[in-house]
Structure formats: structure tokens, C-alpha cells
Amino acid sequence: MAITVPRRGLFIDGVWREPIRRKRLPVVNPATEEIIGDIPAATEEDVAFAVEAARRAFARNDGKDWARASGAIRAKYLRAIAAKITERKSELAKLEAIDCGKPLEEAAWDMDDVAGCFEYYADLAEGLDAKQKAPLALPLESFKGYILKEPIGVVGLITPWNYPLLMAVWKVAPSLAAGCTAILKPSELASLTSLELGDICREVGLPPGVLNILTGLGPEAGGPLVSHPKVDKVVFTGSSATGSNIMASAAKLVKPVSLELGGKSPIIVFDDVDIDKAVEWTMFGCFWTNGQICSATSRLLVHERIAEEFLDKMVKWTKNIKISDPLDEGCRLGPVVSKGQYEKILKFVSNAKSEGATVLCGGARPAHLKKGYFVEPAIITNVTTSMQIWKEEVFGPVLCVKTFSTEDEAIRLANDSEYGLAGAVLSDDLGRCDRVSKAIQAGIVWVNCSQPCFTQAPWGGTKRSGFGRELGEWGLENYLSVKQVTQYISDEPWGWYEPPSKL
Numbered sequence: 294m295a296i297t298v299p300r301r302g303l304f305i306d307g308v309w310r311e312p313i314r315r316k317r318l319p320v321v322n323p324a325t326e327e328i329i330g331d332i333p334a335a336t337e338e339d340v341a342f343a344v345e346a347a348r349r350a351f352a353r354n355d356g357k358d359w360a361r362a363s364g365a366i367r368a369k370y371l372r373a374i375a376a377k378i379t380e381r382k383s384e385l386a387k388l389e390a391i392d393c394g395k396p397l398e399e400a401a402w403d404m405d406d407v408a409g410c411f412e413y414y415a416d417l418a419e420g421l422d423a424k425q426k427a428p429l430a431l432p433l434e435s436f437k438g439y440i441l442k443e444p445i446g447v448v449g450l451i452t453p454w455n456y457p458l459l460m461a462v463w464k465v466a467p468s469l470a471a472g473c474t475a476i477l478k479p480s481e482l483a484s485l486t487s488l489e490l491g492d493i494c495r496e497v498g499l500p501p502g503v504l505n506i507l508t509g510l511g512p513e514a515g516g517p518l519v520s521h522p523k524v525d526k527v528v529f530t531g532s533s534a535t536g537s538n539i540m541a542s543a544a545k546l547v548k549p550v551s552l553e554l555g556g557k558s559p560i561i562v563f564d565d566v567d568i569d570k571a572v573e574w575t576m577f578g579c580f581w582t583n584g585q586i587c588s589a590t591s592r593l594l595v596h597e598r599i600a601e602e603f604l605d606k607m608v609k610w611t612k613n614i615k616i617s618d619p620l621d622e623g624c625r626l627g628p629v630v631s632k633g634q635y636e637k638i639l640k641f642v643s644n645a646k647s648e649g650a651t652v653l654c655g656g657a658r659p660a661h662l663k664k665g666y667f668v669e670p671a672i673i674t675n676v677t678t679s680m681q682i683w684k685e686e687v688f689g690p691v692l693c694v695k696t697f698s699t700e701d702e703a704i705r706l707a708n709d710s711e712y713g714l715a716g717a718v719l720s721d722d723l724g725r726c727d728r729v730s731k732a733i734q735a736g737i738v739w740v741n742c743s744q745p746c747f748t749q750a751p752w753g754g755t756k757r758s759g760f761g762r763e764l765g766e767w768g769l770e771n772y773l774s775v776k777q778v779t780q781y782i783s784d785e786p787w788g789w790y791e792p793p794s795k796l
């Protein structure tokens with residue numbers, strides 16, 4: 294299947310531009326290890342140029358700026374973008390598959406979500422018009438007040454590679470809906486579909502500067518975006534280490550940030566489940582998207598009474614997963630994104646072995662694939678809570694397992710993590726599911742499933758998984774600032790100071 298990778302520049306002020314320093318980065322297909330194209334690498338000068346374009350688009354003072362356009366007008370553009378995504382779905386899904394190794398069917402699914410996200414925020418943008426000047430109940434009759442929700446300004450959006458276009462659009466759609474203008478910095482490991490989003494914006498006639506897309510390396514392109522004084526907020530998804538650096542850099546300017554970071558989420562399986570169903574959800578929770586999911590439920594806590602049967606079945610199911618080039622029909626696990634990530638995952642598995650854990654299956658290159666960054670999904674038992682494999686995010690298809698005997702023990706083990714992004718509980722007893730959902734320290738809990746994600750529902754974590762929420766109405770609030778307007782309406786003078794005539 295021949296796929297042409299378009300050669301693009303940086304998308305600034307509505308047009309393609311070569312980076313000022315003319316630097317480009319190779320794009321490697323992780324399934325073949327071949328270079329299939331290149332992307333521009335922005336540096337500080339390009340960032341400055343893009344920020345100026347975004348500022349002009351935000352407030353032109355000619356009545357045509359994005360911030361003051363009605364929600365209905367902004368919605369029109371968002372819907373046009375959604376329609377183009379749907380029209381180009383198959384091409385975008387293929388580009389994403391060869392860029393980051395995601396199975397084609399999953400990538401196609403993501404493109405539906407991308408279009409749906411633009412549609413959803415188009416609806417919310419329209420709703421914003423009606424919500425302006427929401428009255429404020431004040432306790433004194435001599436005053437009346439109202440609330441204005443205003444776009445925060447120019448926002449810097451920095452994204453990872455595991456859902457390249459979807460993670461970008463979780464930020465682009467609500468920020469544009471709110472009336473912000475934006476600079477998107479996608480991951481250097483998977484930027485192709487974000488650049489195509491630039492092409493789509495150009496095609497639908499989005500006003501210049503409303504969305505700018507700068508590809509490039511984190512420190513060279515992302516760093517200057519965070520520290521630029523005219524960027525009003527930074528919204529970041531990525532690793533906890535980078536998130537912490539970004540927060541420190543933004544703190545110098547007292548710039549707000551919102552951080553969606555990593556995780557090491559638990560899945561608790563009680564002994565009253567339908568074992569086949571629970572095995573499949575456990576696999577989906579950890580091996581979907583080649584195991585590169587921030588919310589992966591990668592710590593399995595299984596009740597000791599069913600552990601043997603459960604693991605026996607899961608090993609058989611796991612060995613049956615179709616591992617292949619992501620473009621092959623029926624592929625369920627493609628390569629991980631890069632050589633660096635591949636080596637990191639293998640190292641996690643070898644460290645686990647040397648710390649005394651048992652690898653029940655996987656954790657190595659599949660025998661039938663000589664090239665590409667493929668890793669067989671691994672299930673690891675005999676894990677202790679002091680091991681690296683229990684504590685650190687692998688970001689690959691690696692599941693570690695512990696057993697438990699009581700609900701309290703399961704909850705204690707589930708919460709034994711620095712992270713708090715997600716968790717899952719599987720049981721036929723819904724009362725127990727409720728109790729455990731409340732007890733799990735996380736921003737997202739799944740009951741009798743793992744991973745389904747809806748645009749309408751808030752997404753984000755606690756602890757070292759970050760703060761702030763994306764998606765749903767919360768996603769829009771991320772880009773709005775609240776202003777109170779308080780008016781004195783009494784005919785009487787305020788009467789605090791004596792008038793001069795009485796002195």
C-alpha cells in the first residue's frame with residue numbers, strides 16, 4: 294500500500310513556511326525502520342513569529358478578530374474542519390499508522406473521534422453566546438452583577454505521539470471554540486497528521502493566525518513556546534518529567550498550565566467476574582494502542598481464588614494477538630513508536646527479571662518479525678511493590694500482576710502509586726464497584742471495562758498524573774477566564790465619606 298508523505302512547512306499565519314534555520318527532522322516508519330519523509334524543525338525565531346501571528350488573530354481591533362467573533366461563527370469553522378477530517382479519514386488514518394505504528398483500524402477509529410470532537414465543541418461554542426452576561430446573585434439590592442466568560446488569549450498546546458491527532462484536537466477544538474488562538478507543538482515522533490490539520494484549516498479558510506502548527510524538538514520548539522511572555526497559557530500532555538519542567542518554566546511568568554501526564558493505573562478483578570469477559574478487558578486495558586496509553590491499566594490486581602485460571606487464559610489469549618505491520622488487515626498490535634521506546638521497554642522487562650519477577654509470556658521481539666520496533670505483549674508475575682515494574686510507567690505492552698484476598702487489600706494496592714490517572718474495577722457486585730470507585734485515587738474509573746473514552750466526559754488525573762481536565766464542558770473552561778462585572782444601581786450616593794459642604 295503506497296502512501297505518499299506530503300512535504301510540509303510550518304503552518305504560521307495561514308500559510309506554509311520553511312523554518313528560519315531550514316532544519317528538518319526525518320520521519321521513520323516504526324514497522325519498517327525506513328525513513329519515509331521529513332518534518333520542519335521550528336526554533337525560537339519561528340515560535341516568536343507564530344506567537345505574533347496568533348496575537349494579531351486574537352485581537353485585530355478591526356471587529357474581525359477571533360476572540361470577538363460570535364460562538365456561532367467559530368462553530369461554523371469547527372464544523373467545516375470536522376467535515377474535512379471525515380472526508381480525508383482514510384488517508385489520515387494511514388498516515389498516522391505509518392507515523393506511530395498504530396493499527397490502521399484503531400487509527401480510523403481515532404479519526405472518527407477527532408471529527409466528533411470538533412463537532413462537539415462547535416455545539417459548545419454556539420452555546421457560549423447564550424451564556425454570556427450570566428446574572429450574578431448579589432446580596433445587596435443596590436448592586437447588580439453579571440459574569441463574562443472570555444477567551445484566555447493565545448495558548449500553547451504541546452502534545453505527545455500516542456494519539457497524535459486526537460491529543461492535539463482535544464486541545465485545538467475547545468481552545469478555538471472558546472475564542473483563543475493557538476500554537477500547536479506536536480511530538481517530533483509523530484507530527485504528520487497534525488500538519489495535515491494545518492492543510493485542512495487552510496482549505497476551510499480559517500482566518501490566518503487562529504491556529505499555527507510548529508513541529509520540532511521539545512526543548513527547541515516547545516521550550517520557547519512555554520517561556521514566551523505573550524503566550525497566556527500552556528496546555529500540555531506528555532510525560533510527568535517534561536510536565537514538571539514546563540510547570541517550572543511557566544511559574545517564572547506566573548503563567549497558568551494544565552498538565553495531562555503519565556500513569557500506572559490499576560485494574561482490580563474480583564472473583565465473581567465472568568472470566569472470559571474480564572480477561573479481554575484486562576488485555577484491552579493494557580495492550581490497546583500497542584500498550585502506549587497514558588491511562589493503561591498496567592497493574593493487574595486479581596483475586597487469589599481465580600488468579601491461576603485467569604492468568605492461564607490471559608496468556609493463551611495474549612499469545613493469539615495478531616502482531617503485524619499496522620496496515621495489515623486484522624492487526625491488533627503494531628510496533629512501538631521508536632527505537633528508543635523499543636529499547637526502553639525491553640530494559641523494563643529485563644530489569645523485572647533481574648529483580649526476581651517471572652515473565653509468563655512476551656517481552657521480546659516476535660520471531661516472525663525481523664524488522665520494526667515490535668514487542669510481544671508481556672505478562673509479569675511474582676512482582677513486589679518495591680520493583681521498578683510496579684512503580685514506573687513502561688508505556689508499552691507490559692502488564693504486571695499481583696493477587697489479593699480482600700477488598701481492602703485490593704484498594705490499598707491500587708492506590709500504592711505516585712500516579713493517579715485512572716483505575717478499573719471488575720465485579721458482578723455493583724455495590725462493591727461503587728465502593729471501590731470512590732476509594733480509587735484517580736481522575737477516571739472504569740467499571741466492568743477499561744479504556745473507553747467519550748468526548749463528553751472529563752479527562753485528567755490526580756497526584757503525579759497532573760491536574761486540569763480536558764474534554765466535556767471542563768475542556769472548554771480550560772480556555773475561558775471568568776470576569777465579574779458589578780454595577781451600582783442605587784439612586785442614593787454611596788455615603789461612606791462626608792461631602793465637603795458638611796465639613
Ligand code: NAD
Nearest residue numbers: 452453454479480511512515516531532535553554555587
Ligand atoms: P514527552 O514528555 O517526551 O513529550 C511530550 C511533548 O512535549 C512532545 O511534543 C515533546 O516534544 C514536548 N517536549 C519535550 N521536552 C520539552 C520541553 N523541555 N519543553 C517543552 N516541550 C517539550 O512525552 P511523550 O513521550 O511524547 O508521550 C508519552 C507520555 O505522555 C507518557 O508519559 C504518557 O503517559 C503521557 N500521556 C498522557 C496522557 C494523558 O491524558 N494524561 C495522554 C497521552 C500521553
